[in-house]
Amino acid sequence: GIQVEQSPPDLILQEGANSTLRCNFSDSVNNLQWFHQNPWGQLINLFYIPSGTKQNGRLSATTVATERYSLLYISSSQTTDSGVYFCAVLNDYKLSFGAGTTVTVRA
Amino acid sequence: DTAVSQTPKYLVTQMGNDKSIKCEQNLGHDTMYWYKQDSKKFLKIMFSYNNKELIINETVPNRFSPKSPDKAHLNLHINSLELGDSAVYFCASSQEWDRVAFFGQGTRLTVV
Numbered sequence: 001g002i003q004v005e006q007s008p009p010d011l012i013l014q015e016g017a018n019s020t021l022r023c024n025f026s027d028s029v030n031n032l033q034w035f036h037q038n039p040w041g042q043l044i045n046l047f048y049i050p051s052g053t054k055q056n057g058r059l060s061a062t063t064v065a066t067e068r069y070s071l072l073y074i075s076s077s078q079t080t081d082s083g084v085y086f087c088a089v090l091n092d093y094k095l096s097f098g099a100g101t102t103v104t105v106r107a
Numbered sequence: 108d109t110a111v112s113q114t115p116k117y118l119v120t121q122m123g124n125d126k127s128i129k130c131e132q133n134l135g136h137d138t139m140y141w142y143k144q145d146s147k148k149f150l151k152i153m154f155s156y157n158n159k160e161l162i163i164n165e166t167v168p169n170r171f172s173p174k175s176p177d178k179a180h181l182n183l184h185i186n187s188l189e190l191g192d193s194a195v196y197f198c199a200s201s202q203e204w205d206r207v208a209f210f211g212q213g214t215r216l217t218v219v
């Protein structure tokens with residue numbers, strides 16, 4: 001099956017810092033989503049992004065499907081950004097998830 | 108209005124018992140899924156249904172039986188629960204299989 005790799009596995013940020021999370025995938029995919037799992041365990045949709053760039057407030061994402069990667073940018077991080085960020089790719093009727101990046105934002 | 112809702116949110120039960128988790132979506136989607144998140148937070152597909160028909164059964168033990176009475180519901184029944192079944196189970200739905208998926212709040216199952 002398709003392999004999804006996320007980096008880094010862990011990220012500690014000072015409030016106000018910027019960061020970039022990366023997602024590499026091993027095969028062509030029909031689509032890609034980024035999720036945030038908050039400390040209460042909820043999986044929140046961030047972006048549905050098969051290609052190109054999207055922005056939502058302090059977050060933005062870019063997917064380059066031909067090179068099989070996607071990036072998630074967090075700018076001016078806040079403590080509420082803490083949690084696990086998952087990249088998931090759509091192929092063959094299912095989402096295949098990466099192992100996630102655990103982000104901790106310190107005040 | 109909750110788009111994808113699961114009940115119960117927490118479930119603690121003894122080994123060998125049978126339990127069910129219910130899932131309902133009010134988004135009018137025709138594809139629904141069950142995912143399992145293990146203790147290392149890794150998420151993996153278990154089942155995928157499209158228009159009440161099973162599309163994917165990702166080598167899940169047959170103690171797990173999904174049931175879709177209609178397009179808005181996908182319930183998960185688990186027989187003879189084992190310690191290794193302890194995990195968080197997420198239900199999700201999407202308009203079609205390749206469109207954005209929305210997840211429920213999860214059911215934390217603990218088998219003791």
